[in-house]
Amino acid sequence: MKKSILVMLCCCYLTLTGCWDRVEMQDLAIITAAAIDRLEDGKTRISVQLFIPRAITSGETGEDPSLGSTFVREATGENLANAISMLQMNVPRKLFWGQCKVFIFGIELAKNGIRKQIDYLIRHPGPRDNSFLYVSEDEAKELLTLVPPLERYSGEALKKLTQEEKGMGSTLRDVDKALMGESESVSIPYIQMLVSKEPTRKLHETIPVIEGMAIFKKEQMIGVLNKKETRGLLWLKDDMKRSTISIKLKDGDGEISMTPTSGKSKFSPEIKEHRWIMNLNITIEGDIVQNETHLDPMDKDVLLKIEKEYETALKERVAQTIEKLQQKFNADVMNFGRRFHQIYPNEWSKVKDRWDEKFPEVEVKIMVTAKVRRHGYIGPPAALPRDEVKE
Amino acid sequence: MLVNWNTIFVVQVLIWLIVLFEWKRLKNAPKADKITFVTILILSALLSFFQLDNLPGPMTFLDYIFGPLGKIME
Amino acid sequence: MLEKGKISTLQMEFMIIPAIIATGVLSIPSISGKYARHDMWMTPIVGSIIGFITVYIVWKLHQLFPKLTPFQYSEKILGKVVGRIFSLFLIFFFLHDTGIVIRQYSDFITSNVMRETPSVVFSISITFVSALAVRGGIEVIARSAVICTTIFLCVSLVLLLLIKDVEVSYMLPILEDGLLPVMKGALVHTAWFSEFFLLAFIYPFINTRGKGLKSGMKASLYVMLLLLYFHLFVLTILEVSAVNQLYPVHSIIRSISVFGFFENFEIIITASWVLGNFIKVSVFLYVANLGIAQLFGLSNYQITVFPLSLLLVLLSYWDIPNIVGLVDFLTKIQPFYFILVQTVFPLFLLIIAFARRKRSESR
Numbered sequence: 001m002k003k004s005i006l007v008m009l010c011c012c013y014l015t016l017t018g019c020w021d022r023v024e025m026q027d028l029a030i031i032t033a034a035a036i037d038r039l040e041d042g043k044t045r046i047s048v049q050l051f052i053p054r055a056i057t058s059g060e061t062g063e064d065p066s067l068g069s070t071f072v073r074e075a076t077g078e079n080l081a082n083a084i085s086m087l088q089m090n091v092p093r094k095l096f097w098g099q100c101k102v103f104i105f106g107i108e109l110a111k112n113g114i115r116k117q118i119d120y121l122i123r124h125p126g127p128r129d130n131s132f133l134y135v136s137e138d139e140a141k142e143l144l145t146l147v148p149p150l151e152r153y154s155g156e157a158l159k160k161l162t163q164e165e166k167g168m169g170s171t172l173r174d175v176d177k178a179l180m181g182e183s184e185s186v187s188i189p190y191i192q193m194l195v196s197k198e199p200t201r202k203l204h205e206t207i208p209v210i211e212g213m214a215i216f217k218k219e220q221m222i223g224v225l226n227k228k229e230t231r232g233l234l235w236l237k238d239d240m241k242r243s244t245i246s247i248k249l250k251d252g253d254g255e256i257s258m259t260p261t262s263g264k265s266k267f268s269p270e271i272k273e274h275r276w277i278m279n280l281n282i283t284i285e286g287d288i289v290q291n292e293t294h295l296d297p298m299d300k301d302v303l304l305k306i307e308k309e310y311e312t313a314l315k316e317r318v319a320q321t322i323e324k325l326q327q328k329f330n331a332d333v334m335n336f337g338r339r340f341h342q343i344y345p346n347e348w349s350k351v352k353d354r355w356d357e358k359f360p361e362v363e364v365k366i367m368v369t370a371k372v373r374r375h376g377y378i379g380p381p382a383a384l385p386r387d388e389v390k391e
Numbered sequence: 392m393l394v395n396w397n398t399i400f401v402v403q404v405l406i407w408l409i410v411l412f413e414w415k416r417l418k419n420a421p422k423a424d425k426i427t428f429v430t431i432l433i434l435s436a437l438l439s440f441f442q443l444d445n446l447p448g449p450m451t452f453l454d455y456i457f458g459p460l461g462k463i464m465e
Numbered sequence: 466m467l468e469k470g471k472i473s474t475l476q477m478e479f480m481i482i483p484a485i486i487a488t489g490v491l492s493i494p495s496i497s498g499k500y501a502r503h504d505m506w507m508t509p510i511v512g513s514i515i516g517f518i519t520v521y522i523v524w525k526l527h528q529l530f531p532k533l534t535p536f537q538y539s540e541k542i543l544g545k546v547v548g549r550i551f552s553l554f555l556i557f558f559f560l561h562d563t564g565i566v567i568r569q570y571s572d573f574i575t576s577n578v579m580r581e582t583p584s585v586v587f588s589i590s591i592t593f594v595s596a597l598a599v600r601g602g603i604e605v606i607a608r609s610a611v612i613c614t615t616i617f618l619c620v621s622l623v624l625l626l627l628i629k630d631v632e633v634s635y636m637l638p639i640l641e642d643g644l645l646p647v648m649k650g651a652l653v654h655t656a657w658f659s660e661f662f663l664l665a666f667i668y669p670f671i672n673t674r675g676k677g678l679k680s681g682m683k684a685s686l687y688v689m690l691l692l693l694y695f696h697l698f699v700l701t702i703l704e705v706s707a708v709n710q711l712y713p714v715h716s717i718i719r720s721i722s723v724f725g726f727f728e729n730f731e732i733i734i735t736a737s738w739v740l741g742n743f744i745k746v747s748v749f750l751y752v753a754n755l756g757i758a759q760l761f762g763l764s765n766y767q768i769t770v771f772p773l774s775l776l777l778v779l780l781s782y783w784d785i786p787n788i789v790g791l792v793d794f795l796t797k798i799q800p801f802y803f804i805l806v807q808t809v810f811p812l813f814l815l816i817i818a819f820a821r822r823k824r825s826e827s828r
Contacts, residue, residue, distance in 0.1 A: 007412050020582035098729075122709075125577060130720040173720065177706045342637035402775070409771040416768055424763045431772035438779040448784035449561050453798050461797030464500075464649055 025053075029093035032070060033155025035140035036080060036117055037106035044109075044117075046083040047074035047141040049155055050091065051099075070153040072144045080120045097126030102155040103133050103172070104191070106140040110214060110221035115179070118219075122176055129173040132162050135214040135221060137192035146193065148207040157207040162189065168210060168234065179219060182341050182348075182355070183332035187233065190214040190224050217331045225321065232321030235282060235314065236265055236334050244289065245317075247309045254292025256306060260284050261373065269340045271347055276362045278336055282314065287374040291381050296389045298379035303372055310370035318366055326360045336362055395442065402439035406432050467758050467766050470604035471672040474680035480610040481664060481684045483617055484748040486691055487741035488569045489657045490714055493692065494699045496796050498707045501650035504640055505700050505707070508647060509692035512654025515808060516685040519661040522811045524678040527668040529818050535665050535811070536759045542818045549760065551810075556756040558806050560773070563749040564780030565794070567592060570742045571781070572788055577715055578735050588781050591739070592774040595747040599754055600767045603670050606747045613740035620737035621691070623730050624698050626721050631701040654692065656799040661685060662807035666752045711788070750774065 030051040037045045049070045073090050077083030088095055103121065105114055121127045136143055143154060151157040162169035170188045178186035190212040196205065213225040213233055225233060231243050246257040263284040270277045288297055288306075295302050325331055337355055341348040351358045380389050409432065410417075417425060454461075472480075497508040530538040535555065540548030570591060571584040579587075598606050640647070661681065668677050699713045702720075707713040714734075721730045754773055758766035785791050 004412070007408070020586075021579040125580065128719060129716060130722060173703070173706070176709075177704055180706055180709075181704070339634075342634060345638040345641040402779070405775055409775065413768060413771065420768060421764050423761055424765075424768050427757060427761050427763060428768055428772055431769060431776055435772065435776045435779055438776070438783065443779060443782040443784070444786045446784060450784035450790070450794060450798075453794075453802055457798045457801045460801045464652070464797050464800075 023094065027093055028096040029091045030096050031100040032153050033102035033104065033144055033158070034100055035104040035106065035136070035144050036109055037140050038109035038112055039076065043076050043078060044080050044083045045074055045076045045141070046080060046087055047072055047144055048087065048095070048100075049144045049153060051153070070155075072141070074141060080117050084120075095126075097124070098128065100127060100155075101131040101159050103127070103131060104140040104143055104158075104208075105133065105135050105188075107135060107137060107221070109140075110135045110188075110216070113219040114175075114216070114221075115219040118172070118176060118179070121172055127172065129176075130171045132159060132169045132171055132189075133175055134158065134189050134191045134208075136208070137190065137211065143191065143193060143208045145204060146207060147205050149201065149205055151207070154207055158191065161207075161210060168230075175216075178333075178335070179216070181335070182337035182352075183335050183359075185215065185217045185331035185333050187213040187215055187225070187333045215325070215329050215331045215333060217329065222331065223329050225324065228317070229321045229324055232317045233325075233333065235263070235318050236280075236321070245286075245310065245313060246290075247306070247313045249293060249295065249305060249309055251295075253294060255290075256288060256293060256295075256297070256309075257290040258286040258310060258372065259289050260286040267334075267336075267339050269336070269343050271340075271344050276340065276358065278339070278362055278364045280318070280364060280366045281369075282318070282366065283369045283371075284310075284314065285371045285373050286310075288372060288376060294381060294384065294388055296380040297372070297375055307370045307372055310372075311368040314368045314370065315366050318368075319364070322364050322366075326362070326364075330356060330360055332359050398443075399439050402435060406436060467755065467763075468603055468670055470602045470607075471670055472603055472607040472667070473672055474676045476607035476611060477664070477667050477671060477677075478680050478684045478687070479614040480607055480667065480744060480748055481661070481681075482687055482691070483610065483614050483741040483744040484663060485657050485660050485688050485745075487617075487738065487745040488566050489654075489688075489692060490695055490738070490741075491569055491573050491712055492792070492795055493653055493657065494696055494707060494713045495710055496792065497650035497653045497696070498699070498705070498713070499650075499796075500646045500653070502641075502646065502705050502708070503636060503638060503700070504647050505650055506636060506693060506696045508650035509654055509689050509696055511647060511651035512658050512692075513685060513689035514658075515655040515804060516658030516661050516688065517682060519659050519808045519811070520664060520678070520681040520685050522808065522815055523662060523665040523668070524681060526665060526811060526815050526818070527677065529815075529822070531674070532669050534669055534755065534759065535814070536756045538818075539814060542814050542821065552756060552760045555806075556753055556760065559749055559753040559756065560777060560780060562803075563746060563753060563777050564783065565785075565791070566742070566745055566749060567777060567781040568785055568791060570739075570746075572791065573712060573715075574735070574739075576788070577712060578732070585778070588778050591743060591746055592750070592777050594743055595750050596770045596774040598743075598747045599751045600770050603667070603751065606744070606751060609747075610744045613744050617737045617741045618691075620734055621694070623718065623721065623734065624694070626723055626727075626730075627698060627702060627717060630720075631698070632704075633701055635701050635704045652800040653796060656795070656803040658685070658688070659803045659807040662811060663748060663752060665811070666755060711792075750777065 031048045032051050033049040035047045037047070039045055049072055052069050052071060073087060075083050075087035075090055077086050084095070105117070109117070122129070146154040148154050148157040151160065168189055170186060175186050175188065178184075189210045191208045192211045194206045194209045196203075212227055213230045214221050215223050215225060234243060244257050244259045246255040248255050263282065266281040268279045268281070270279055291297060297303055297306060322334075325333055332355070336359065337348075380386075413428070417428065420428075494505070498505040501508050526535070526538065530541065533541075536552040539551045539555075542548065543551055567588045571587040574587045575582060575584040598609055661684075664677070664681050671677055695714050698717060699707045702717045703710065703713055710716045715731055718734050719731045722728050750770070750773065754766050754770055757763070757769050757773070763769065785794070
């Protein structure tokens with residue numbers, strides 16, 4: 001009995017050591033964000049934002065906060081894999097990708113195609129599928145060096161901005177799925193540095209913000225939707241919170257603004273006599289947050305009129321975005337292709353190979369139902385003598 | 392053919408460990424038990440002398456038999 | 466009688482479920498998805514038919530020879546010489562199959578969790594632990610199966626945390642290219658479902674008679690439901706990009722994030738899969754080992770366990786150069802090979818046994 005225990009112990013020592021993959025915290029360089037650029041000579045440059053653990057623990061001991069808790073290292077190579085292996089040579093610790101939730105592509109790279117980089121990121125077991133991708137207006141590396149005044153590092157600031165509006169972000173998996181799917185198009189947030197006008201702040205003490213949506217088609221970036229059109233895209237993606245819409249009533253003398261609280265968009269494709277129609281039903285509920293007019297929204301008729309006006313305003317915005325995507329970019333970011341494929345597989349198989357030509361011809365019929373739910377603390381316009389309120 | 396000395400060494404060590412561990416039981420075992428025991432160990436020792444990854448074996452054989460059937464999966 | 470232990474039908478179910486699903490959950494979804502694409506969720510349902518058939522055949526054989534394993538009754542059915550050759554073939558089949566199981570497991574661990582550790586460490590460690598269980602006999606395997614399978618199944622529930630990311634419309638269009646792709650995908654499943662043949666070696670040791678068929682069918686149903694559960698999540702989250710992933714279930718679990726706070730669930734699920742594979746290897750090793758003991762008339766089956774484990778580790782590397790070769794085998798050869806050995810051969814045995822019985826009765 002004793003002997004067998006001894007043998008077993010020996011075997012345990014032999015098999016359970018597992019030293020090959022042993023990694024200690026102090027041997028890791030934690031990457032918080034990464035930026036990939038294409039240089040003029042066609043080489044790839046990777047810049048990573050590395051976390052300095054010490055800076056967090058001794059935050060109150062009078063260290064200069066503007067130094068930040070991260071630093072940036074970069075390396076260049078023929079391709080991404082090459083560049084990263086070069087980068088490892090510049091960092092004394094083992095690069096750790098598990099916490100990296102932000103990847104920024106430089107615009108040059110985006111215009112040249114991102115497929116090769118996506119392949120690395122998906123294939124490599126380090127980066128996570130649910131990390132967010134961005135396209136920067138300029139060189140991506142610049143954004144990593146920013147020191148946000150509020151967050152610990154710019155990567156986190158960016159991540160939080162995206163998480164607030166879920167439909168905004170594109171994860172690695174979303175991009176992979178969309179580019180291999182029916183539409184072969186995807187939208188990725190387009191970011192740029194926020195210029196701070198505070199005289200006491202230095203130029204780099206700011207954060208990157210989302211300025212629009214970069215539209216990709218077959219791995220290449222073909223254009224950008226501006227802020228207003230991006231809002232339109234968000235309506236389509238079922239994420240309409242936090243974007244206030246203002247309307248002007250015919251007999252009003254100002255604008256009424258509403259913040260949506262909940263909304264849903266429903267796509268139902270339809271093929272009628274060779275006409276491809278996409279019926280889009282948007283229902284939206286919101287609160288009135290500002291009323292510049294003299295109208296009293298407590299009044300039933302006025303409310304009805306306001307709702308109607310919202311419906312047309314919303315319709316216009318969404319139609320604008322769709323029009324731009326269809327006619328200018330010809331990029332099926334909203335996955336119309338997939339929706340047609342799901343309902344009309346036979347018809348789809350006929351146009352599958354020339355979806356590019358078909359997509360701009362798809363008629364989009366938009367139906368909006370808007371409901372005003374609440375008026376805030378007050379009903380009639382504020383700071384207005386009662387007899388001036390129109391009803 | 393290239394011989395992988397590491398594999399041979401590890402397999403030899405394991406074989407002798409097993410013999411040592413089972414020695415008590417083996418001593419009083421009937422003949423059939425001893426023969427099977429030794430045969431299996433010799434088989435393992437034999438296998439360890441080859442480059443197993445690329446040595447044609449069961450997979451190649453099965454591929455030969457079921458290969459034509461496997462075509463329908465393409 | 467070599468094996469004196471007795472187990473209950475419930476323990477049998479706990480043994481057989483991981484013995485089928487442990488590697489199935491690793492390898493099947495990506496292969497079946499390759500063929501059936503949007504309809505991949507149907508493949509386990511279609512494939513399970515083979516499972517039910519196999520359970521029924523095995524049960525009928527068991528009723529004819531209630532206390533014997535296939536190694537013993539094949540001699541009675543086919544005659545001494547042919548029966549022994551068949552048993553020898555079965556032993557080689559199970560050894561080779563176990564080798565493939567160990568290879569799938571160690572490949573998975575080295576490519577996903579511990580990338581710098583040589584895979585031989587994992588194949589040796591899992592066979593060693595399984596060998597210890599097998600030496601303890603069927604009761605020890607059954608008891609550890611109850612614990613391990615419970616953990617395995619409970620941990621599988623973490624997939625439910627993904628429910629908010631599920632996009633049901635990915636299941637459309639249904640049956641776009643007809644039934645053929647679904648059948649091809651289901652064929653991949655049948656290789657795993659035919660492994661219910663293992664029940665033939667467990668039935669003789671069940672303590673309650675007459676309940677085996679029902680619990681075998683139940684086990685088959687559970688395996689089907691579990692595979693369906695994994696397939697549904699893989700399909701509704703990854704859509705067709707599941708095809709590109711080698712281990713789609715693992716990769717959807719990687720993306721679980723609860724409030725951005727609870728993450729890295731893949732470590733827990735990998736640990737539970739290790740437990741599942743431990744049961745799987747134990748059951749297979751037990752069967753091969755029992756076969757050798759019964760065929761060569763050994764006095765006990767403990768003595769050959771360690772030599773066989775060593776042989777298994779070597780077998781797991783034999784003639785499998787890389788993962789491409791392995792996947793190719795799982796896709797194109799395994800379905801036919803496994804169904805032939807584990808479903809068609811027992812069916813022949815059953816028919817011959819019935820014919821013989823008829824003849825001896827009519828005399």
